Amino acid sequence: xxxxxxxxxxxxxxxxxxxxxxxxxxxxxxxxxxxxxxxxxxxxxxxxxxxxxxxxxxxxxxxxxxxxxxxxxxxxxxxxxxxxxxxxxxxxxxxxxxxxxxxxxxxxxxxxxxxxxxxxxxxxxxxxxxxxxxxxxxxxxxxxxxxxxxxxxxxxxxxxxxxxxxxxxxxxxxxxxxxxxxxxxxxxxxxxxxxxxxxxxxxxxxxxxxxxxxxxxxxxxxxxxxxxxxxxxxxxxxxxxxxxxxxxxxxxxxxxxxxxxxxxxxxxxxxxxxxxxxxxxx
Amino acid sequence: xxxxxxxxxxxxxxxxxxxxxxxxxxxxxxxxxxxxxxxxxxxxxxxxxxxxxxxxxxxxxxxxxxxxxxxxxxxxxxxxxxxxxxxxxxxxxxxxxxxxxxxxxxxxxxxxxxxxxxxxxxxxxxxxxxxxxxxxxxxxxxxxxxxxxxxxxxxxxxxxxxxxxxxxxxxxxxxxxxxxxxxxxxxxxxxxxxxxxxxxxxxxxxxxxxxxxxxxxxxxxxxxxxxxxxxxxxxxxxxxxxxxxxxxxxxxxxxxxxxxxxxxxxxxxxxxxxxxxxxxxxxxxxxxxxxxxxxxxxxxxxxxxxxxxxxxxxxxxxxxxxxxxx
Numbered sequence: 001x002x003x004x005x006x007x008x009x010x011x012x013x014x015x016x017x018x019x020x021x022x023x024x025x026x027x028x029x030x031x032x033x034x035x036x037x038x039x040x041x042x043x044x045x046x047x048x049x050x051x052x053x054x055x056x057x058x059x060x061x062x063x064x065x066x067x068x069x070x071x072x073x074x075x076x077x078x079x080x081x082x083x084x085x086x087x088x089x090x091x092x093x094x095x096x097x098x099x100x101x102x103x104x105x106x107x108x109x110x111x112x113x114x115x116x117x118x119x120x121x122x123x124x125x126x127x128x129x130x131x132x133x134x135x136x137x138x139x140x141x142x143x144x145x146x147x148x149x150x151x152x153x154x155x156x157x158x159x160x161x162x163x164x165x166x167x168x169x170x171x172x173x174x175x176x177x178x179x180x181x182x183x184x185x186x187x188x189x190x191x192x193x194x195x196x197x198x199x200x201x202x203x204x205x206x207x208x209x210x211x212x213x214x215x216x217x218x219x220x221x222x223x224x225x226x227x228x229x230x231x232x233x234x235x236x237x238x239x240x241x242x243x244x245x246x247x248x249x250x251x252x253x254x255x256x257x258x259x260x261x262x263x264x265x266x267x268x269x270x271x272x273x274x275x276x277x278x279x280x281x282x
Numbered sequence: 283x284x285x286x287x288x289x290x291x292x293x294x295x296x297x298x299x300x301x302x303x304x305x306x307x308x309x310x311x312x313x314x315x316x317x318x319x320x321x322x323x324x325x326x327x328x329x330x331x332x333x334x335x336x337x338x339x340x341x342x343x344x345x346x347x348x349x350x351x352x353x354x355x356x357x358x359x360x361x362x363x364x365x366x367x368x369x370x371x372x373x374x375x376x377x378x379x380x381x382x383x384x385x386x387x388x389x390x391x392x393x394x395x396x397x398x399x400x401x402x403x404x405x406x407x408x409x410x411x412x413x414x415x416x417x418x419x420x421x422x423x424x425x426x427x428x429x430x431x432x433x434x435x436x437x438x439x440x441x442x443x444x445x446x447x448x449x450x451x452x453x454x455x456x457x458x459x460x461x462x463x464x465x466x467x468x469x470x471x472x473x474x475x476x477x478x479x480x481x482x483x484x485x486x487x488x489x490x491x492x493x494x495x496x497x498x499x500x501x502x503x504x505x506x507x508x509x510x511x512x513x514x515x516x517x518x519x520x521x522x523x524x525x526x527x528x529x530x531x532x533x534x535x536x537x538x539x540x541x542x543x544x545x546x547x548x549x550x551x552x553x554x555x556x557x558x559x560x561x562x563x564x565x566x567x568x569x570x571x572x573x574x575x576x577x578x579x580x581x582x583x584x585x586x587x588x589x590x591x592x593x594x595x596x597x598x599x600x601x602x603x604x605x606x607x608x
Contacts, residue, residue, distance in 0.1 A: 108344065134499035171386040175341060179400045179451065189399075193390050 012269050013131045015262035022259050023080040032071035036230045041067030064234075065241065066227075073229035074255055080230050082261070085139065089203050091212075095149065096156025097199060103157070104164030104186065106260050114157070121154035127216060129244050134222035144223045148210055154176035159202060163195045197274045208260030215256055231256050240281025284316040285356075287458050287491035288337070293351035295329075295336045298344075302563030306332040308515040310351075311589075314459065319485065321506035321523070323499065324476075327559050329515040330495045332459045338376060339368050356458065374404040379454035381464040387436035393447050394432035400454045419450040422487075423480060442473035446480065456488060463495045465509040472517035478505050499542060503527065508595070511535050514560050514570035516586075521596040531598045533575045569600070577602045 025032060050060045061070040101113040114192035123191040130151055137143040168191065169174060176186050215232020224230040226237070231252040238248030291311050297304040307329045322330045335341050336348050339360060353360040355375060360368070361552040380386055387396060391446045397416045401407055407415065413432075420428035423446040436444060445465065452460060462481070466474040482505050485492055493505060502509055502523060511534065519532040530536045537555045557574035566572060568583040575582065579601060587599045 171380045171382050172388045174340075175378075175380060175386055175448070175451070176388075176399075178338060178378045180371070180403050181367050181399075183367055185403075190388055194388070263483055 010269065012113055012265050015210075015265035015269075018258050018262040019266060022078050022082060022255075022262070025075045026082040029076055029079040031077045032156065033069070035069035035072040037068060037076045038071040038227045039068065043067065046241075048245070049251075050247075050248050061251060062245070062247050064238065064245075066123030068227075068229075070081060070247065070251060073219075073234060074231070074252060076228040077231045077234060077252065078255070078259075080224060080228065081142070081211050081214065081232075081256070084145055084148070084214045084224070084230075086209050087145045088152060088210045088214070089206050091149035092206065093156055093199065093203055096153035096200045099153065099157040100160035101164055101187065101191065101195075104161040105168060105183075105191065115161070118154045118157045126213070130213065130217055131220060131222050134217055139225040141224055141228075143238065144181050144214060146219060147217070148213060152183065152210060152211065155206065156199075156202060160195055160198060163198045164191060167191055167194045197271055200274070201267045204263045204270065207263045211256060211260055238241065283578065284318070284489075286313050286315050287311040287356060287545070288493075289352075289354040290333075291352040291354070292336070293333065293336055293353065294349045295332050295341055295346060296349050297346045299563075303593075304562045305515050305565060306346075306562060307336060308565075310512070310515070310517050312510050312520065314491045314493060316458075317489050318508065319482075319494055319506045321502040321509040322493060322495045322512055323497065323502060323509060325497065325559055326511035327514075328512040330512055331463055332427070333512075334378060334463055334493065334495055338372055338378060339363075339365075343541075352529075370404070373400045373452075374455045375457050375463065376459045376461065377457040378461040379445075379448050379452050379465050381467050382461050383448060383468060385443045386442055386448045389436055392433050393439070396436075397432075397451055397454060398446070400451060404455045415454070419454050420447075422453070422484065423447070425450075429543045442469055442477065445469060445473075445477060449477075449480070449484070450452055453484065453488070453490075457490070459493070460485075461489045461493045461495070465494070466499070466501060467496075467498075474501075475504075483503060499527075499539065510554065511538070514541065514565060515562060516570070516599065518571065518600070519596075519598045521593070525593065525596050529593070529596075531592050531596070532600050533577050533602065534571050537576075 004019050030037070041063070044059070047059050047063040047067075048055045049062040049070075050057065055062065059069050061074065063069055064073070081121070099114050101119065103111040107132050130147055132251055133147045133150065134143065137147065173186060181189070211231075214223055215230070215235065218230045218232035219236040221236070224233060226233060233251035235249045235256075238245070238250075238252070241248050251256055285469070290313070293307055294305070295307040297306055299327050310329070310333055312320060312322075315437050320389045322333065324330050332341065332346075337353055337360065339348070341348060348361060351361070357373070362370070365369070376382065387393065394413075394416055397419055399414050401415055410433045417428040420431060425443060425446060429505060436447075439447070445468075449465075451497045465481070466477055469477060478501060481492070481494075484490065494501065496502060506523050508520065508522055510517045511532065512518070512524075513534050519526070519530065519535045521529075527539070530539055534555075537553075541555065543552060553561050555574055560566065560573070566583060568581075568585055569578075569587055572578045572582045581601050587601045588601050589597045591597050
């Protein structure tokens, strides 16, 4: 218990709390949702949230144009957004890191080739490519993850490669070779741990960006197909009712915002926490 | 006479770049015996560090390549070994310490863990005995309270202490040869002396053969037994320390010693060697020091002078000496 306390020292409570709620919602999914998020109930459509006139306890956040409970859709949507976000970040992070370590550590022609590819990817307008790719691959969760992975790896590659270069030229890496470390051992014991901080911070930043990107693609009809409750899709569907039932677009938008912000702030804390210079002995 | 630990014969290391071949080391020969310290002195770019890296076969490829010579570690030709074999030799039979203690240690691991690493790589020890060995090494380099220091991180230690840790890591597997590349350049002056004294003691205790690469003659005077002076990739003079200081024979050595400011001497202007170090891609024919040499003769620019003995354990590559002038 003491070790856990020690590990979580200084953690920003509000972002952590928000992320915890989102994660729990994601884990529980349909179990936590009071209603089936995809079931229509046209008699009860366009119910406002609790605090407005005409709101009901039964539907605390109101209902959409098909009478589906907004709260339930947000909860199940959390699962999808997190799932898509985490999987996409994991895949793009893995590809990007592999490219970065290969290019950064080996240098030479491998480096030149991989970096030109990365530059090419980075110079392309990502939303356009995303739409094109999604259009080719068709709708669906896995396809969305793949599209996001393909779009995202190049940002990793750039940044992590410069970290690898920074670490590689430090004397302790040279000394590791002098002491008789094999290349594999150096990569695993010295290079990787020294870049893992950056990877984690990058991952949390990318999570935010990825969730927004997934929402954008779904918004454009290129991601998760309706009637699946995905936050971006909900924003899209609620757009035409912005003047009357504003909560349909605003609430999912707020969820996207809060989740990304929480992820970023937590990432900041994590970076500081993992840096030995800031550790304090108990 | 103790046995020879390292013998380098006619070592040539060149770098193949787009603008030409850089002959960083071009025919270097020397040897180091057990319990002896050889100093390699020279300006930046003279090839000292590349020599050290060549011995360890860590010259950066693809540009750098050892193109000739032999490096014999107690008779074993290192240039004939595979990379796999070299990995076993590095850290165990030959070790090296570098100049900057601030970046020589991994910031993410405790010094205990970093000290244990060479032991784990090269030797089979139980976990308990590794800990004991680590504390032994810390005591050897005179770190106080080793049992507590073992859990410290590098940033919690001063530069002088870090450099001693680096020394301990290098010596953990009791190598036969230690190469120190400018080991005290980044340290405070008082710490420098401490560190050099430590090196000297350790050498005596372990019977270590040492090569100290430096541009500082003060260090040479303090801990070296023999000295080799390098210029433009070649050794121009080699002698016992005492002989070099009292009877230098190569114009470059003489000029270097002349440019050292001396206490009590009345000088208004410091002496400097005129000209610039040569471009290693376009070395002049003959002796590379000719353009800056005050005693150059015609033959100096046509043919490189071979090594001549001019005394006991004292050799020089210079024509001027041959004529016995000066």
